[in-house]
Amino acid sequence: MEKLIISPAPHIHGGDSVRKNMYGVLIALIPALLASFYFFGIGALIVTLTSVVACVLFEYLIQRFILKGNITIFDGSAVLTGVLLAFNLPSNLPIWMVVIGALVAIGIAKMSFGGLGNNPFNPALIGRVFLLISFPVAMTTWPVVEPLSMKYLDAETGATALAAMKEGSAITVSHLDMFLGKMGGSLGEVSAIALLIGLAYMLIRKIITWHIPVSILLTVAVFSGIMHAINPEMYISPVTHLLTGGLMLGAIFMATDYVTSPMTPKGMWIYGVGIGILTVVIRTWGAYPEGVSFAILIMNGFTPLINFYIKPRRFGAKQLKNNK
Amino acid sequence: MKSFRIGGIHPKENKFSAGAAIQQADIPATVAIPLAHYIGNPSEAIVKRGDTVKVGQQIGAGSGFISANVHASVSGKVRKIDVQLDATGYRRPAVFIEVEGDEWLETIDRTPDIVRGCSLGKEEIIQKIQDAGIVGLGGATFPAHVKLMPPPGKKAEYLIINGVECEPYLTCDHRLMMEHGEEILIGTTILMKALGVDKAIVGIENNKPDAIEHLTRLATTFLGITIQPLKVQYPQGGEKQLIDAVLRRQVPSGKIPIEIGAVVFNVATTFAVYEAVQKNKPMIDRVMTITGKDAPNASNYRVRLGTYLSHVVEQAGGIPEGTGKIVGGGPMMGRSLMNLDVPMAKGSAGVLFMRDEESIRKPSQNCIRCAKCVSVCPMGLEPYLLMAYCERNMWDELESNRTMDCIECGSCNYTCPSHRPLLDYIRFGKSTVGNIIRNRNNK
Numbered sequence: 098m099e100k101l102i103i104s105p106a107p108h109i110h111g112g113d114s115v116r117k118n119m120y121g122v123l124i125a126l127i128p129a130l131l132a133s134f135y136f137f138g139i140g141a142l143i144v145t146l147t148s149v150v151a152c153v154l155f156e157y158l159i160q161r162f163i164l165k166g167n168i169t170i171f172d173g174s175a176v177l178t179g180v181l182l183a184f185n186l187p188s189n190l191p192i193w194m195v196v197i198g199a200l201v202a203i204g205i206a207k208m209s210f211g212g213l214g215n216n217p218f219n220p221a222l223i224g225r226v227f228l229l230i231s232f233p234v235a236m237t238t239w240p241v242v243e244p245l246s247m248k249y250l251d252a253e254t255g256a257t258a259l260a261a262m263k264e265g266s267a268i269t270v271s272h273l274d275m276f277l278g279k280m281g282g283s284l285g286e287v288s289a290i291a292l293l294i295g296l297a298y299m300l301i302r303k304i305i306t307w308h309i310p311v312s313i314l315l316t317v318a319v320f321s322g323i324m325h326a327i328n329p330e331m332y333i334s335p336v337t338h339l340l341t342g343g344l345m346l347g348a349i350f351m352a353t354d355y356v357t358s359p360m361t362p363k364g365m366w367i368y369g370v371g372i373g374i375l376t377v378v379i380r381t382w383g384a385y386p387e388g389v390s391f392a393i394l395i396m397n398g399f400t401p402l403i404n405f406y407i408k409p410r411r412f413g414a415k416q417l418k419n420n421k
Numbered sequence: 422m423k424s425f426r427i428g429g430i431h432p433k434e435n436k437f438s439a440g441a442a443i444q445q446a447d448i449p450a451t452v453a454i455p456l457a458h459y460i461g462n463p464s465e466a467i468v469k470r471g472d473t474v475k476v477g478q479q480i481g482a483g484s485g486f487i488s489a490n491v492h493a494s495v496s497g498k499v500r501k502i503d504v505q506l507d508a509t510g511y512r513r514p515a516v517f518i519e520v521e522g523d524e525w526l527e528t529i530d531r532t533p534d535i536v537r538g539c540s541l542g543k544e545e546i547i548q549k550i551q552d553a554g555i556v557g558l559g560g561a562t563f564p565a566h567v568k569l570m571p572p573p574g575k576k577a578e579y580l581i582i583n584g585v586e587c588e589p590y591l592t593c594d595h596r597l598m599m600e601h602g603e604e605i606l607i608g609t610t611i612l613m614k615a616l617g618v619d620k621a622i623v624g625i626e627n628n629k630p631d632a633i634e635h636l637t638r639l640a641t642t643f644l645g646i647t648i649q650p651l652k653v654q655y656p657q658g659g660e661k662q663l664i665d666a667v668l669r670r671q672v673p674s675g676k677i678p679i680e681i682g683a684v685v686f687n688v689a690t691t692f693a694v695y696e697a698v699q700k701n702k703p704m705i706d707r708v709m710t711i712t713g714k715d716a717p718n719a720s721n722y723r724v725r726l727g728t729y730l731s732h733v734v735e736q737a738g739g740i741p742e743g744t745g746k747i748v749g750g751g752p753m754m755g756r757s758l759m760n761l762d763v764p765m766a767k768g769s770a771g772v773l774f775m776r777d778e779e780s781i782r783k784p785s786q787n788c789i790r791c792a793k794c795v796s797v798c799p800m801g802l803e804p805y806l807l808m809a810y811c812e813r814n815m816w817d818e819l820e821s822n823r824t825m826d827c828i829e830c831g832s833c834n835y836t837c838p839s840h841r842p843l844l845d846y847i848r849f850g851k852s853t854v855g856n857i858i859r860n861r862n863n864k
Binding site: 101107114212 | 661758791
């Protein structure tokens with residue numbers, strides 16, 4: 098004890114850290130990752146690894162040579178962006194396209210705004226949407242499920258349930274298969290059960306709160322349920338809506354991204370309801386069969402506005418009835 | 422189980438000294454009794470160099486409404502009246518006394534007998550409390566007599582006694598409830614009389630089941646006093662949070678508790694009220710906790726005011742090896758000390774030794790907008806936003822986002838995964854906005 102340290106209170110810290118949260122989300126992604134390796138085989142592994150390595154590498158190169166600042170590749174956020182980007186891609190996407198997606202996600206969507214915490218839009222989704230617009234064919238040619246397949250670029254392909262619905266043909270996958278993940282789609286989005294296990298883990302660890310996933314899923318269920326009740330011939334059932342496409346992945350892992358979602362429970366509800374409505378609208382009447390990515394990105398844009406107008410419940414703001 | 426309704430955290434309690442009975446600290450050779458208080462005007466010395474004083478003799482007179490008297494905690498000769506570096510980090514006036522013997526004023530009842538009945542009227546009680554120099558011992562050291570005189574038009578309905586002790590490590594209030602429970606309840610009755618209320622509630626967190634049980638048993642013989650167990654949650658000892666927890670009423674922004682009919686006193690203050698009114702003993706000592714993960718004896722001492730902290734720490738076994746920071750008070754709201762050569766003041770609740778590795782803050786990172794600071798803030802504020810406004814000198818926005826409501830509990834800093842110095846900035850913002858508001862009101 099040569100010298101004592103002087104600093105203002107508080108003198109203790111709860112021990113939470115950015116890294117703990119980021120790696121916590123990564124742990125929550127493990128079930129979905131294993132499911133994708135099982136359903137799509139080697140392709141899923143190649144795309145995920147490429148995406149993670151590329152994201153971390155681009156973040157390092159940008160911080161080292163362009164920003165010349167701190168290197169923060171070990172905080173887990175670049176790894177997380179990599180995994181989430183891969184989860185939004187088909188498992189037969191060529192490596193070079195994955196790398197471009199990673200460059201857009203990290204370089205344009207994240208680092209150009211000032212790095213972690215400053216990006217207005219979800220980086221992984223920007224990467225995915227950039228690829229979708231640039232390479233529409235490759236991004237919508239989905240491999241069919243072939244457990245533990247060793248095929249990558251030469252995997253057999255077929256339409257997803259939502260794409261089939263858009264073309265007016267019948268959906269052939271059973272609800273149970275959808276729940277387990279036995280259907281075509283982006284590599285990480287197919288298994289609802291695996292994603293829900295991840296959600297449970299994040300809620301238990303208090304990494305996220307329930308507001309955003311619940312508000313999105315509830316809105317989609319209610320909105321599509323009303324339409325289905327009016328005309329079951331024309332509109333698919335709410336269960337199909339919930340279990341297909343990127344809805345589970347979006348509601349649980351993409352929309353809950355700290356940086357781009359609102360700060361108060363009430364704000365989270367507005368954001369979640371907005372995403373839910375936009376998703377169903379785009380799926381039903383839009384040009385694309387899938388709308389979750391666009392819905393989340395649009396509501397990301399509203400987040401600063403929501404934060405500006407929606408304030409937390411202030412202490413003493415309203416005199417609550419006293420229970421004498 | 423009841424608790425306050427907005428925000429809150431649960432830090433590790435680490436109440437190592439909870440089982441350690443209160444010991445009498447030795448009387449030092451010299452004391453420096455602070456004349457200044459945490460808030461309000463400093464008192465004026467009414468003794469001069471060379472005067473001989475007895476224990477309990479008044480040496481400082483309160484000046485102005487929010488001020489309190491100061492009494493000699495030892496007997497001896499006044500050596501000088503000079504400035505002294507105190508636990509707040511400022512040099513402020515103090516009366517230095519060289520100790521000779523331990524001679525008390527004859528009027529003080531030093532017997533251990535408990536005096537239960539009190540025949541004094543409202544005004545006499547308040548006068549006695551004011552004469553005895555009693556201030557709130559929970560931390561803010563607000564003069565007790567001021568709280569007993571509600572502004573015109575306001576009427577107290579409930580007296581709330583704060584036995585929460587939500588700060589980790591500290592146990593002085595816990596020990597006081599265990600060892601002087603009856604005196605605290607008599608003090609409560611006296612305060613009820615002074616306020617003219619017939620209902621008092623003692624709030625105690627349920628991590629002190631022995632104190633809850635002890636006081637509940639004693640309270641059966643007192644009229645109008647209920648003991649309310651509370652779910653452990655920091656900062657429940659905050660006045661506004663405690664009222665919300667026990668009464669389900671929230672003090673409006675910028676107002677004081679009397680607005681909603683409540684007056685809050687800490688258990689240690691209540692005990693001091695008992696001693697002043699029933700035993701004629703002015704405020705000359707208090708109980709404090711000496712603790713830390715490596716403290717040789719985590720203990721509770723009854724210490725005379727003006728005793729240098731180094732003197733008490735020595736009795737408790739000295740400074741442990743590997744101490745990186747010494748905190749005066751609890752770890753959430755206490756102040757770090759430059760050294761132990763500061764005198765014990767009325768608000769000193771403890772000395773906490775922190776290990777080297779816990780003493781240094783981790784570097785601050787970008788805000789990741791996780792919203793955890795918003796969810797833990799007990800006042801319903803947005804700490805991340807207030808810090809951002811401070812960094813950009815946006816004072817109007819700070820004011821409209823209610824920065825002045827901040828109670829500086831530190832829950833935001835404690836929770837932030839990016840280790841951002843949220844409260845440091847908010848304090849800065851509060852002082853600047855406070856000045857702006859004062860200047861505006863003076864125009």
